[in-house]
Amino acid sequence: MSVVAVRHGAVTYGGRHVLRDVSFEVATGQVVAILGANGSGKSTLVRTILGLVPLAGGEIDLFGTPRARFRTWARIGYVPQRIGAGSGVPATVGEVVASGRLARRGIFRPARAADRDAVRAALEDVGLLDRINDPVTTLSGGQQQRTLIARALAGRPDLLVLDEPTAGVDAASQEAFAAVLGRFAERGGTILLVAHELGPLEPLIDKAVVVHDGRIAYEGRVPEPAGHHAAPGHDHVHPHAEPERPAICVAPTDRLPAN
Numbered sequence: 635m636s637v638v639a640v641r642h643g644a645v646t647y648g649g650r651h652v653l654r655d656v657s658f659e660v661a662t663g664q665v666v667a668i669l670g671a672n673g674s675g676k677s678t679l680v681r682t683i684l685g686l687v688p689l690a691g692g693e694i695d696l697f698g699t700p701r702a703r704f705r706t707w708a709r710i711g712y713v714p715q716r717i718g719a720g721s722g723v724p725a726t727v728g729e730v731v732a733s734g735r736l737a738r739r740g741i742f743r744p745a746r747a748a749d750r751d752a753v754r755a756a757l758e759d760v761g762l763l764d765r766i767n768d769p770v771t772t773l774s775g776g777q778q779q780r781t782l783i784a785r786a787l788a789g790r791p792d793l794l795v796l797d798e799p800t801a802g803v804d805a806a807s808q809e810a811f812a813a814v815l816g817r818f819a820e821r822g823g824t825i826l827l828v829a830h831e832l833g834p835l836e837p838l839i840d841k842a843v844v845v846h847d848g849r850i851a852y853e854g855r856v857p858e859p860a861g862h863h864a865a866p867g868h869d870h871v872h873p874h875a876e877p878e879r880p881a882i883c884v885a886p887t888d889r890l891p892a893n
């Protein structure tokens with residue numbers, strides 16, 4: 635069964651085409667990475683899948699249901715790029731993660747033991763249970779990202795959608811991320827993630843979808859970054875036991891430094 639199916643998807647911003655004729659599927663249990671350069675349309679694609687951006691053309695099905703009729707949003711956990719700049723309210727780590735239970739329990743029903751258990755389990759999974767009562771603002775960037783993953787996991791979703799989860803995150807947190815996502819996938823979860831560079835996530839990826847200038851330029855195994863063989867330090871000793879993978883530039887150096 636396909637969890638996400640996009641057919642001939644098109645998106646325009648103010649009359650400008652940002653996505654054109656995009657078609658791809660994410661099957662149950664698959665881990666799919668959307669790759670591409672800055673501004674190619676990756677975030678727009680996931681935001682459109684989630685219903686945050688309207689389609690100008692084409693169709694999207696979620697769990698076999700046309701997106702317009704899809705109601706079981708609790709089946710999807712979304713991890714945005716960053717915790718927002720903040721509302722001025724110093725939420726604790728536990729409160730942020732508990733907000734991931736709202737779609738499951740309904741906003742007017744008080745949290746039950748099952749909700750509290752799900753929050754603690756999710757925090758344990760990302761290695762932050764000891765920070766449950768700390769304000770999120772006291773966490774490092776990588777720990778804040780792990781809090782967002784815990785929030786999504788607390789809702790016990792079938793599909794996790796992550797927008798550049800490891801961008802600007804320290805190496806230790808990237809490894810922790812990969813381990814958390816690996817466990818989610820092992821439990822049968824489906825993952826769709828946007829990435830600029832895969833890093834430690836690469837072994838998890840079943841399929842890469844490369845977006846270039848609003849179109850799908852490639853779909854298949856994770857491509858090696860262009861110029862990989864020419865990179866300094868690449869001594870070319872790997873046995874060519876596996877077929878060569880296509881070389882597509884997925885990690886160009888045009889990324890602006892994070893502020």
Ligand SMILES: Nc1ncnc2c1ncn2[C@@H]1O[C@H](COP(=O)(O)OP(=O)(O)OP(=O)(O)O)[C@@H](O)[C@H]1O
Pocket residue numbers: 647648652670671672673674675676677678679830
């Ligand atoms: N709300 C918006 N209104 C108008 N144009 C937008 C909007 N959001 C994105 N765009 C434009 O749409 C194009 C695709 O942007 P998008 O953020 O989807 O790219 P991306 O591949 O995710 O880039 P990045 O890796 O930098 O996040 C860009 O040209 C961007 O400037």
